[in-house]
Amino acid sequence: MIEYGTKEHYVEMFSDIIADASYEAPEYGDNLVEAFKTALSLWRKYHAEQVLEHDRLLKKLNDKD
Numbered sequence: 001m002i003e004y005g006t007k008e009h010y011v012e013m014f015s016d017i018i019a020d021a022s023y024e025a026p027e028y029g030d031n032l033v034e035a036f037k038t039a040l041s042l043w044r045k046y047h048a049e050q051v052l053e054h055d056r057l058l059k060k061l062n063d064k065d
Contacts, residue, residue, distance in 0.1 A: 002008045021029040 002012060017032060021032060
């Protein structure tokens, strides 16, 4: 069994995804690229919002009553 988080683990995952790319249907490959860009953008937005919430909580903790 391949250990989670290793390079080999990700090679296997990416190989499954890349297998969908097809000469006969180039839109599949195009969609793979766009989906990856969108996923990165969504995760970045999520984490940026989490930082804002953590900042809000820290401010609340540090404010004097």
